[in-house]
Amino acid sequence: MTDTTRSPAATIAFVCVQNAGRSQMATAFAERERERREGDVAILTGGTQPAAAVHDVVVEAMADCGFDLGDRKPQEITFEEIQAADVVITMGCSARDVCPATWDGEHRDWGLEDPHGRSLEAVIPIRDEIEQRVVKLFDEFADGVR
Numbered sequence: 001m002t003d004t005t006r007s008p009a010a011t012i013a014f015v016c017v018q019n020a021g022r023s024q025m026a027t028a029f030a031e032r033e034r035e036r037r038e039g040d041v042a043i044l045t046g047g048t049q050p051a052a053a054v055h056d057v058v059v060e061a062m063a064d065c066g067f068d069l070g071d072r073k074p075q076e077i078t079f080e081e082i083q084a085a086d087v088v089i090t091m092g093c094s095a096r097d098v099c100p101a102t103w104d105g106e107h108r109d110w111g112l113e114d115p116h117g118r119s120l121e122a123v124i125p126i127r128d129e130i131e132q133r134v135v136k137l138f139d140e141f142a143d144g145v146r
Contacts, residue, residue, distance in 0.1 A: 010141055011042040013085040015093075019047030019074035021058045021115040022091035025127055028067045029134040037138060044085060046077025048093075055116050061123045065131070089137075 014026040027045040034041050051074045059069045082088060082105075090109045110133055115123040 009040040010086045011044065011084055012137070013044040013046070013077065013082060013088045014091070015046055015048070015077050015082075015088055016091040016114075017047050017049050017093050018051035018116070019045060019077070020051035020053065021055050022110075022112050022126065022130060023047065024054050024058060024069055024072055024074070025062060025130045026089065026091070026134055028062060028069060029131045030138070032067075033134055033138040037142065039138065039141070041138075041141060042084075044077065044081050046075050046081065048077065050074035050076050057118060057120055057123050058115055058127075060120055061115070061127045064124075065127070087137075 012030060014023040014030065016023040023045050027043055030041070030043045033039070034043065054069050054072050054074060062069045085105050087106045087108065090107070092110060092112045092114065110130075112129065113122075113126055115126050118126075
């Protein structure tokens with residue numbers, strides 16, 4: 001019997017302005033890591049001003065790694081979701097409007113370039129850096145470091 005009332009060991013939120021590029025890639029890699037490690041991590045994603053769709057170049061770059069982001073929709077992150085997160089990862093955007101003053105979780109800004117409007121060749125290194133950072137983040141959780 002599974003205890004569905006148990007809280008996850010940690011909640012990570014990947015946030016950027018449009019939720020159409022970097023945060024979508026980070027979320028996909030985090031979902032894969034959670035599955036690989038059979039982890040107990042909740043993953044949230046959203047934007048402060050969501051776009052209408054995930055950027056085509058991001059869908060293409062992630063398809064090269066076996067991910068289908070074509071059906072994902074950018075969404076808005078809510079105050080309540082941020083409050084529930086243990087760690088909020090922003091992608092190179094200001095966290096001023098994301099992390100409320102009363103929030104006591106950890107914030108990290110990864111300072112990544114925005115893939116919007118870039119060529120596939122320019123997005124691949126951004127994608128690869130996101131993958132490496134997500135794996136490292138999950139390594140930290142596995143080691144009990146945050």
